[in-house]
Structure formats: C-alpha cells, structure tokens
Amino acid sequence: MSQIAPALEAAPTAVLHTRRRRGVRGKWPIIVLFLPPALVLFTLFVILPMGEAAWYSFYNWNGYGLPTEWIGFKNYELIFKQSAFRNALINNGLIIVVSICVQIPLALWLATMVTKSIKGAVVFRLIFFLPYVLADVAAGMIWRFVYDGEFGLVANIYEFFGQNAPFWLADKNVAFSAVLGVIVWKYFGFHMMLFIAGLQAIDKSVLEAADIDGATGWQKFFKVTLPLLGSTVRLSVFFAVVGSLQLFDMIMPLTGGGPSNSTQTLVTFLYSFGVMRMQVGFGSAVGVVLFVICVTLAFSYKRIFMRND
Amino acid sequence: MTDTAEPIDAATANSGGRSLRFGTKAYLYASLLIVAAIIIIPLITTALGGFKTLGELRGNAFGLPSTWMWSNYGDILMSHRYWLQMGNSLLIAGLTVFLVLALSAMAAFVFAHVRFFGSQFLLNYFLIGLMFPAATAILPLFIRIRDLGLLDTYWGVVLPQVAFGLGMSILLFRNYFRGLPSELFDAAFVDGAGYFRFFWHIALPLSRPIIATVGIISFVGSWNSYILPLIMLNTESRYPWPLGIMVYRGEFSTDWQLILAFITLTITPTIVVFFAAQKHIIAGLTAGAVK
Amino acid sequence: MAGLELRNVAKSYGPVKVIEGINLSIGDGEFVALVGPSGCGKSTILRMIAGLEDITGGQIAIGSEVVNDLTPKERNIAMVFQSYALYPHMNVYRNMAFNLELAGKPKAEIDRRVREAARMLELEPLLDRKPSQLSGGQRQRVAMGRAVVRDPSVFLFDEPLSNLDAKLRVQMRSEIKALHKKVGVTSVYVTHDQVEAMTLADRVVVLDRGVIQQAGSPMELYREPANTFVAGFIGSPAMNLFQATIRGNTAQMADGTTFAFEPDGGASDGTAVTVGVRPEHFQRQKTDTALTGTVSFVEPTGGLTFVTLDVAGVPVVVTTNGEDMIRTGDSLTVYVPSKNVYVFDSGGRRVSRN
Numbered sequence: 001m002s003q004i005a006p007a008l009e010a011a012p013t014a015v016l017h018t019r020r021r022r023g024v025r026g027k028w029p030i031i032v033l034f035l036p037p038a039l040v041l042f043t044l045f046v047i048l049p050m051g052e053a054a055w056y057s058f059y060n061w062n063g064y065g066l067p068t069e070w071i072g073f074k075n076y077e078l079i080f081k082q083s084a085f086r087n088a089l090i091n092n093g094l095i096i097v098v099s100i101c102v103q104i105p106l107a108l109w110l111a112t113m114v115t116k117s118i119k120g121a122v123v124f125r126l127i128f129f130l131p132y133v134l135a136d137v138a139a140g141m142i143w144r145f146v147y148d149g150e151f152g153l154v155a156n157i158y159e160f161f162g163q164n165a166p167f168w169l170a171d172k173n174v175a176f177s178a179v180l181g182v183i184v185w186k187y188f189g190f191h192m193m194l195f196i197a198g199l200q201a202i203d204k205s206v207l208e209a210a211d212i213d214g215a216t217g218w219q220k221f222f223k224v225t226l227p228l229l230g231s232t233v234r235l236s237v238f239f240a241v242v243g244s245l246q247l248f249d250m251i252m253p254l255t256g257g258g259p260s261n262s263t264q265t266l267v268t269f270l271y272s273f274g275v276m277r278m279q280v281g282f283g284s285a286v287g288v289v290l291f292v293i294c295v296t297l298a299f300s301y302k303r304i305f306m307r308n309d
Numbered sequence: 310m311t312d313t314a315e316p317i318d319a320a321t322a323n324s325g326g327r328s329l330r331f332g333t334k335a336y337l338y339a340s341l342l343i344v345a346a347i348i349i350i351p352l353i354t355t356a357l358g359g360f361k362t363l364g365e366l367r368g369n370a371f372g373l374p375s376t377w378m379w380s381n382y383g384d385i386l387m388s389h390r391y392w393l394q395m396g397n398s399l400l401i402a403g404l405t406v407f408l409v410l411a412l413s414a415m416a417a418f419v420f421a422h423v424r425f426f427g428s429q430f431l432l433n434y435f436l437i438g439l440m441f442p443a444a445t446a447i448l449p450l451f452i453r454i455r456d457l458g459l460l461d462t463y464w465g466v467v468l469p470q471v472a473f474g475l476g477m478s479i480l481l482f483r484n485y486f487r488g489l490p491s492e493l494f495d496a497a498f499v500d501g502a503g504y505f506r507f508f509w510h511i512a513l514p515l516s517r518p519i520i521a522t523v524g525i526i527s528f529v530g531s532w533n534s535y536i537l538p539l540i541m542l543n544t545e546s547r548y549p550w551p552l553g554i555m556v557y558r559g560e561f562s563t564d565w566q567l568i569l570a571f572i573t574l575t576i577t578p579t580i581v582v583f584f585a586a587q588k589h590i591i592a593g594l595t596a597g598a599v600k
Numbered sequence: 601m602a603g604l605e606l607r608n609v610a611k612s613y614g615p616v617k618v619i620e621g622i623n624l625s626i627g628d629g630e631f632v633a634l635v636g637p638s639g640c641g642k643s644t645i646l647r648m649i650a651g652l653e654d655i656t657g658g659q660i661a662i663g664s665e666v667v668n669d670l671t672p673k674e675r676n677i678a679m680v681f682q683s684y685a686l687y688p689h690m691n692v693y694r695n696m697a698f699n700l701e702l703a704g705k706p707k708a709e710i711d712r713r714v715r716e717a718a719r720m721l722e723l724e725p726l727l728d729r730k731p732s733q734l735s736g737g738q739r740q741r742v743a744m745g746r747a748v749v750r751d752p753s754v755f756l757f758d759e760p761l762s763n764l765d766a767k768l769r770v771q772m773r774s775e776i777k778a779l780h781k782k783v784g785v786t787s788v789y790v791t792h793d794q795v796e797a798m799t800l801a802d803r804v805v806v807l808d809r810g811v812i813q814q815a816g817s818p819m820e821l822y823r824e825p826a827n828t829f830v831a832g833f834i835g836s837p838a839m840n841l842f843q844a845t846i847r848g849n850t851a852q853m854a855d856g857t858t859f860a861f862e863p864d865g866g867a868s869d870g871t872a873v874t875v876g877v878r879p880e881h882f883q884r885q886k887t888d889t890a891l892t893g894t895v896s897f898v899e900p901t902g903g904l905t906f907v908t909l910d911v912a913g914v915p916v917v918v919t920t921n922g923e924d925m926i927r928t929g930d931s932l933t934v935y936v937p938s939k940n941v942y943v944f945d946s947g948g949r950r951v952s953r954n
C-alpha cells in the first residue's frame with residue numbers, strides 16, 4: 001500500500017476519480033438499498049398526487065368511488081368566474097408587492113443597523129427573528145387578539161382616545177391591510193437574516209476603501225453595499241413570492257379568508273371551496289392552477305433575475 | 310501564527326473601526342427599540358392577558374393585571390389536552406425528523422458519490438418537490454392517505470410531511486457530501502472501505518452540521534404545521550397543538566383570557582428552545598435559503 | 601503632499617493597550633516602512649493615520665493640520681489594502697475613477713487621470729474588466745492605480761504584497777519603488793517582511809508589541825541594532841544570540857568560549873549579557889575569536905550555504921560560501937572579528953560600540 005500511495009498522489013484528481021469509481025465494487029447494492037425508500041415515498045406522496053390533481057380536475061367528483069363524471073374544463077372555467085378567486089389572486093399579488101416595497105426595505109434597513117458594532121445588536125437580531133420562529137397559527141391568533149375591537153390592543157388604544165373601536169378584521173375594506181401588517185410582522189425577520197448574511201459576506205475593507213475614496217454614508221450604501229447585495233435582494237424577493245403563494249396557516253385564525261372573501265389567498269381559496277365542500281375535482285383544478293403559477297413564477301424568476309447568482 | 314498565512318488582518322476582520330457619533334447611536338437605538346416594541350408588545354400582552362379576567366381585558370389590555378388569575382394558566386396545565394397536544398406534536402415532529410434525515414441522507418449520498426446512469430435525472434426528479442407547496446395536491450393526497458387506510462393516524466401526517474421535505478433535504482445533504490474533501494474518499498477506498506462503510510463511518514460522522522440544519526428545518530416545519538394535520542386528522546386526541554389552538558378558540562370563542570393563556574403556553578416551548586439554541590436555529594433556518 | 605507626524609499616539613481596545621505611545625515624524629516625500637511581527641500593531645497605526653480607527657491618545661498631523669477628528673475623506677490620503685479591497689461590481693476603470701467621481705471632478709479630467717494612471721501601471725488593456733476577471737498581480741496593480749489617480753498627500757500601504765507569490769512580490773516591490781520615485785508622495789508602508797521593508801524604504805521603523813524598537817535607515821538598523829529584538833528581526837538568517845558573562849574586555853560563554861568585543865560602557869565585570877553574532881560575520885580566516893563545533897545541519901541555497909554548528913550544546917548558524925564542501929558531523933572552526941561582536945545587557949540594550 002505504501003508503494004501505491006505516491007503514485008496515487010501524483011495522478012491528477014480527475015483520473016483518480018474515474019479510476020476509483022470503476023475500481024470500487026458494490027455500487028449497485030448501495031443504489032438499490034439507499035435510493036428506493038426516498039424515491040417511493042416521494043413518488044407516492046408528491047409526484048402522483050400532483051398528477052392525480054391534473055386528472056381529477058376534469059371531473060365533477062366528491063371523492064367517493066371513482067371519478068366518472070367528466071366535465072372537461074368546466075372546473076377551470078368555474079374558478080376564473082369566482083370573484084373569491086380573483087380576490088385571492090389579487091391578494092397574493094398584493095402580498096408580493098408589499099413584501100418588495102415594505103418588507104424587504106425594512107429588513108435591509110434593520111440589517112444594516114444590527115450589523116453595526118453597537119451593544120445589544122445580537123439581542124435585537126434575536127427579537128426581530130422571533131416572529132419567524134413562531135407558528136403561523138399562533139401568530140395569527142395573537143394578532144386576532146391585537147386587532148380585536150372589544151378586548152384587543154386596538155380596542156384599548158381607541159378607548160384611550162375615547163373612541164369606539166372598529167373591528168378591522170370584520171371590515172372587508174380594511175381586513176386585508178390588517179393581514180398584510182401581520183405578514184410583515186411575521187416574516188421581515190427572515191429577510192433580515194438573509195441580509196445580515198449578505199452584509200457579513202461583504203469584505204469590510206471594501207467599505208473602508210470607499211471611506212477613503214470619500215464616499216458619504218448614503219453613497220457607500222447605494223454605490224457599494226446595495227450593488228453587492230444584489231443577489232441577496234433577488235433571493236429575498238424570490239422567497240417573498242414563494243411564501244405568498246403558500247400562505248394559509250396564518251390566514252385561518254385571523255380571518256379564515258373572510259369577511260366576504262376579502263382576505264382569501266390561493267391556498268385558503270382552495271381550502272374553502274375545494275376541501276371544505278369536498279369538491280375534489282374543483283379543488284384539484286385550483287391546485288393545478290396554483291402549481292402552474294408556482295412553477296411559472298419560479299422558473300421565469302430564476303431565468304430572468306437569478307441567472308448569475 | 311505564521312506571518313504569511315494571514316489573509317486578512319485582525320484589525321480589518323474584527324469590528325474595530327471608528328466609534329459611532331452620539332447622534333448616530335441615538336438614532337440607531339431609537340429605531341431599533343421602536344421595532345422591537347412592535348414585535349414584543351403583542352407577545353407580552355398576550356402572556357399578560359392570560360392572567361387577567363375578560364372584563365379587565367376590555368379596559369386594560371396593555372397593563373399588568375390588577376389581580377393575577379393564575380387559575381387561567383393552572384387549569385390548562387392541569388388539563389389533559391394541553392399535554393396530549395404537545396405530545397402529539399412532539400411525536401409527529403420526531404418521526405418526521407427521523408425519517409427525513411434517514412431517507413435524505415441515504416439518497417443524497419448516492420447522488421453525491423455513486424456514479425450511475427440516470428442519477429442526474431433522478432436528482433432533478435426530487436428537486437421538482439421544491440417548486441410547489443403541499444397544498445397544491447392536498448385533495449389527491451387526502452384521497453391517497455384515505456385509500457391507504459392512514460386517515461386519522463400519525464402516519465397520515467408524517468409520511469406526506471417527510472415526502473415534501475425530501476427535495477430540500479436531499480439537496481442540502483448532497484451539496485454537503487460533495488463538499489467533503491475528496492482525499493477522504495480516496496484514503497478510505499485505498500484502505501479498503503466500501504460505500505456502506507464509508508457512508509456510515511466517515512460521511513455521516515462528518516456531517517453533523519448539515520444533520521443539525523436539516524433536522525432543525527424539518528422539526529420547526531413539522532412542529533408548526535397546520536394544513537396537513539387539519540386535513541388528515543379527525544380525532545381530537547390526535548391533534549397537534551396548532552390544531553388544538555383552533556379547537557380551543559372555537560370552544561371558548563370570546564373568553565379571550567383563556568385563549569391567550571392557551572396560546573402563551575403553546576408557544577412557550579418554541580420561545581424557550583429558540584433562545585436556548587438561537588445560533589443553531591437561525592443558522593439552520595437560513596441555511597436552507599442561502600445554500 | 602505633506603509630511604506626517606505622530607505625537608505620542610496610543611490605541612487601546614477596552615483595557616487592552618495595543619499601541620503604547622508612538623512618536624514618529626515623517627518628512628515630506630519620505631518612504632517609511634513599519635515592520636514588525638504579526639499582531640504588533642502595524643495595521644492599527646496605519647488605520648489610525650487613515651482615519652479608519654479611533655485614536656485613543658496623542659495626535660496625528662498631516663502637514664501642519666491635526667487630523668484626529670477628521671474623517672478619512674477629509675484627510676486626503678490613499679490606501680492600498682492587503683486584500684486590495686477593489687469594488688467587485690465595478691470595472692477597473694470605475695474602481696480607479698470612483699474617488700474622482702465622488703469628488704465631483706469633471707468627466708474629462710477623470711478620464712485623463714484614470715488613463716494616465718492606467719498607462720503608468722500598464723493597466724490600459726484591463727480597464728473594462730471586473731476584479732474577478734483579474735489575476736492577483738493585476739488586482740494589486742489596480743489597487744495601486746486607485747491610489748495614484750487621486751494625487752493624495754499621503755500614501756498608505758498595508759502589506760500590499762503579501763497575497764502575491766514570491767516572484768511577483770519581488771517584481772512589484774521594484775515597481776512600488778519606481779512609482780514612489782516618480783510621484784514622490786509621502787508613503788507609509790506596513791509589512792511583516794524585513795527584506796521588503798529594507799529594500800523599499802528610506803527609513804525603517806521596527807515595532808514590537810505596540811512600541812517602536814528602533815527607527816533608522818536600513819543599514820543603520822543592520823549595523824547598529826539598538827536591542828536584541830531589532831538584532832534578531834533584521835537580517836537573514838537571524839543573528840545568533842548567546843548567553844554570556846562579562847570578563848574584562850571579553851564576554852565569556854558557559855563553555856568557556858570568550859568573545860572579544862568593543863565595549864561602549866555599561867558592561868561591568870561579572871554582569872550577565874547576551875552576545876550577538878550575525879551568521880555572515882563568521883569567517884574561516886583566523887582572527888580575534890574562535891568557535892569550534894560539530895556540524896549538525898547543512899542547508900545549501902546555491903551561492904551560500906547555511907551551516908548549523910553545535911558548540912557545546914549551543915546551536916550556532918554560520919553562513920559559508922556555497923563552494924565549501926561541509927558535511928554533517930564534520931568538526932569546524934570559525935572566527936569572528938571583535939568589531940562584529942554585538943553585546944547586549946540583560947535588558948536587551950546594546951552595550952558594544954559597533
């Protein structure tokens with residue numbers, strides 16, 4: 001063995017690899033034992049259901065027996081006719097807009113502050129990240145209390161000023177704005193952590209070079225820091241988009257999609273109109289639409305904005 | 310320390326630098342404190358609210374309770390349901406974490422180190438799972454679980470949860486395994502180890518950081534999850550806590566003081582664990598995003 | 601352009617004192633190297649001059665103006681970082697132009713100055729490239745270019761060559777020297793490499809643990825090291841240092857070997873001292889002091905061979921001509937003239953004349 005070692009060391013790595021792979025026996029046993037468990041589970045509970053959703057979506061079916069009543073694209077037509085669906089679509093869009101225009105700038109701003117060398121910076125980071133760790137359901141419930149017009153914090157604030165408190169979550173013009181507030185509250189910490197990681201990856205001496213080059217604080221931020229955070233910003237937007245399309249758990253305790261469907265998201269819509277009514281065909285069609293939206297957005301975003309990241 | 314092997318100076322790597330002006334500092338702290346207050350006040354008032362009477366909540370939601378109603382918390386802690394729900398959540402999360410770790414580490418190892426025809430295709434196949442949430446296929450999933458006779462069992466929640474976690478976990482594990490120094494493999498193979506031995510004695514013991522990351526992601530996801538148990542479970546005694554909260558709220562609809570106490574007790578474990586293991590949790594939850 | 605003056609400059613991080621109180625006056629156009637082992641505070645001093653680090657005591661003046669409270673921008677200095685610190689998202693041109701842009705200079709002037717600097721540093725073909733598309737040596741040049749375009753009062757270099765391979769380092773060393781000749785700007789150059797410091801600088805300042813050990817021309821430091829630290833730090837291979845005791849006009853080692861030297865007061869009979877002899881000062885011809893030992897180690901480098909002698913248990917490094925065929929185990933006698941024997945007192949200060 002000691003004789004082969006120098007010879008092996010001398011060989012270029014690429015050659016070494018192919019040789020090793022050819023030389024080591026027992027490649028099939030490990031493939032056959034290690035892959036199938038994951039493969040079976042994944043196929044059974046992820047891939048097949050997605051395919052079945054596409055299949056069921058052409059039927060009117062309540063989930064019992066076999067789907068027999070073929071109705072073509074009727075379910076899809078129905079979806080797009082529903083004003084609740086349009087609300088859901090618009091709401092998902094709004095969540096993305098608010099994420100980009102409010103949440104991400106807020107997260108970036110806070111990230112720049114808690115990466116300064118000040119006392120307590122780490123504690124602030126923890127506090128800001130805390131809502132992200134809490135379960136959506138718990139956060140939704142807490143904010144339902146906050147917004148409560150009789151017992152909640154909002155009620156108490158209005159009372160303090162001698163006013164009658166409104167029930168924001170019960171007002172279809174206000175409810176979704178209230179929900180957006182909770183979304184920002186719950187998720188900005190995650191984006192902040194991404195930005196902290198991004199900021200820490202910037203070579204500090206580059207910023208010092210900018211100091212020496214005579215950049216002011218703002219110039220440093222906009223001409224050096226921000227361009228260097230480009231990939232983090234794109235990543236952050238990506239997660240905002242993906243997160244919006246999955247939003248369900250937090251809406252349920254807050255509003256359940258109401259009042260009058262003003263706070264539906266795509267997933268709560270699927271739940272209210274597909275699952276609750278056991279409309280398997282219709283619900284599956286909604287799932288397919290959601291799938292198409294997810295895949296299209298994910299793909300085109302990655303193509304267009306994240307090519308070089 | 311050798312002189313030449315010093316890529317960046319201590320002074321530039323450390324915080325160092327010029328101290329901030331007083332005005333800047335005041336502005337920083339003011340901003341940070343305001344945001345921190347917006348985060349914390351809802352949480353504190355929730356916890357305090359659990360000590361109040363309903364009547365007091367109406368006029369004094371912010372302040373300390375005038376009399377501390379320990380019984381609100383006491384009753385819940387004495388009740389069977391709270392502990393049962395915590396136990397259910399723990400069991401479901403535990404099973405999920407174990408299966409995710411086992412299945413994804415094994416599969417990822419094959420993708421990282423065994424060359425065979427179709428491996429790239431199969432990897433991409435798993436990555437499809439990253440592109441859409443479980444909700445999209447929730448109805449067919451429900452029917453599958455029902456047809457398998459797993460409805461209203463823990464497995465009915467665990468198996469789909471594991472399946473949807475595989476994409477990200479396999480990716481994280483594979484990248485990690487790939488990043489291990491290749492000399493290690495050469496050395497092990499020269500020493501006569503086969504793939505199995507190599508996986509068990511070398512790759513896994515070196516993978517603690519990524520095991521922690523994947524474990525944390527899966528655990529937090531399962532512990533907090535709502536939609537899958539909502540759809541797969543019917544019997545209240547099997548409910549994990551997020552479902553339990555909703556049921557509790559349904560039962561005590563306007564008895565906010567009780568609901569607040571219940572919420573507080575259900576999120577306490579999360580908060581305690583978060584502060585105890587913050588470094589790992591933050592790293593784990595953001596690692597999935599960054600890598 | 602301007603001179604630079606450090607008056608009793610100190611720095612502490614909390615309770616830890618890193619710089620003890622430095623006094624240093626650098627003339628207009630002078631090239632000064634700060635040299636010392638890693639962690640001795642070189643970068644800290646440089647960064648205080650640049651305004652990147654608070655000064656906790658004393659004053660720094662550029663020209664006649666005390667700059668303690670000025671921002672880096674207001675100090676009109678240029679700095680070359682060890683990591684180069686190029687802006688990764690800007691091409692070479694913009695990296696060099698950035699400072700002028702920020703200063704609001706007209707486009708035409710910026711262009712003229714950037715191109716002039718680019719020509720001087722042979723960067724013209726690279727102007728459109730991003731830093732990631734450059735080799736280490738090219739990046740280093742851009743970092744220099746960024747410093748020269750702006751016509752600063754002081755140039756600061758923080759180990760600018762330590763990320764380059766040995767050959768490039770020698771080449772860039774001479775380019776920096778040529779550049780300084782051409783532009784003549786006051787320069788402070790930090791390095792842990794004594795050869796770099798000696799070859800580049802008009803004056804070398806040796807630092808240890810935040811204290812200036814000695815400042816002087818390169819040859820002064822070599823010929824007249826003020827203490828054992830400087831003696832050991834300057835010169836390669838390092839000076840041999842032995843424990844000895846003063847006996848009249850000689851210093852006697854434990855094994856009885858006596859070194860003749862030229863005392864300069866302060867060394868009375870019987871005091872414990874340290875004797876220093878540079879490896880290159882040993883010779884084969886018979887003269888004042890002889891040392892005999894067994895060859896324990898031979899390191900040929902081509903022109904010169906470094907031989908380690910075992911003299912009664914004490915290792916002694918001797919530089920010999922590469923053509924002398926010396927083998928391990930040989931017995932060898934070498935000689936040293938008394939003018940080349942350094943003697944330091946128990947505090948490390950030199951007490952011999954040379």
Ligand SMILES: Nc1ncnc2c1ncn2[C@@H]1O[C@H](COP(=O)(O)OP(=O)(O)O)[C@@H](O)[C@H]1O
Pocket residue numbers: 318319320321323324325326613618636637638639640641642643644645
């Ligand atoms: N931000 C800091 N906090 C505490 N100590 C520091 C800091 N920066 C540098 N030091 C210490 O100051 C000393 C001098 O550092 P430095 O000037 O970088 O040394 P050099 O450049 O000579 O290698 C070192 O001992 C280092 O550990």
Ligand SMILES: [Mg+2]
Pocket residue numbers: 318319639642643644759
């Ligand atoms: Mg340094």
